[in-house]
Amino acid sequence: MKISNNLILLAAATALIGCAKPAPPVVAQAPVPMCAFNDGQGPYDTPAPMWVCSEAFTGVSLAAVGSFQNSNMGYDFMVEMATSRARQKLARTISSKATSSIKDYRASTGSQTAGNETSISTAEITQKVLSQADLVGSRVLTKTRNPKTGMAYVIVGLTPDILDGVLAEAAEAAFAGEAAEFQRFKASQSFDQLKADLADEQ
Numbered sequence: 001m002k003i004s005n006n007l008i009l010l011a012a013a014t015a016l017i018g019c020a021k022p023a024p025p026v027v028a029q030a031p032v033p034m035c036a037f038n039d040g041q042g043p044y045d046t047p048a049p050m051w052v053c054s055e056a057f058t059g060v061s062l063a064a065v066g067s068f069q070n071s072n073m074g075y076d077f078m079v080e081m082a083t084s085r086a087r088q089k090l091a092r093t094i095s096s097k098a099t100s101s102i103k104d105y106r107a108s109t110g111s112q113t114a115g116n117e118t119s120i121s122t123a124e125i126t127q128k129v130l131s132q133a134d135l136v137g138s139r140v141l142t143k144t145r146n147p148k149t150g151m152a153y154v155i156v157g158l159t160p161d162i163l164d165g166v167l168a169e170a171a172e173a174a175f176a177g178e179a180a181e182f183q184r185f186k187a188s189q190s191f192d193q194l195k196a197d198l199a200d201e202q
Contacts, residue, residue, distance in 0.1 A: 060157030064089040070150030078152035
């Protein structure tokens with residue numbers, strides 16, 4: 001009788017196991033890339049070089065990334081347009097920082113007057129910076145392309161010596177007609193802090 005009971009229990013257990021639903025398959029999740037291209041409709045899971053996200057590059061003091069959509073004008077044209085956009089971004093960053101630094105300098109030294117408060121706008125400084133040969137000749141560090149969308153990406157950068165020259169030109173433009181004040185600013189800690197702030201952008 002004991003053996004019969006055991007057989008009954010074994011049969012019942014087997015039946016229960018047979019009725020149990022199989023465990024769902026484990027779906028492996030694709031690893032999320034540290035940097036991904038973010039153009040197009042998404043999902044943004046196509047790995048990109050880190051500089052596309054960080055806008056930082058070894059060996060330069062300041063860098064910026066530009067992009068341009070896929071075009072039937074060809075890849076060289078796309079790279080040219082992306083490079084132009086990156087340089088415009090560089091110019092805006094430099095001009096904005098320079099304008100802010102000069103305003104702080106004027107406030108701290110008491111050289112702010114109604115006559116020089118708005119002598120030149122950030123947009124005007126940006127245009128002057130863009131027209132400089134040094135910035136126009138800023139080096140294209142590398143480039144890449146989103147394999148899904150065809151978008152071209154370029155990063156351009158300024159070495160420390162070129163950045164110093166561009167900053168001096170931007171500051172001189174902001175101190176239009178005030179040569180002596182410009183020289184005092186250039187020799188001040190404010191100018192050194194401006195260079196340091198831009199280096200922190202990296």
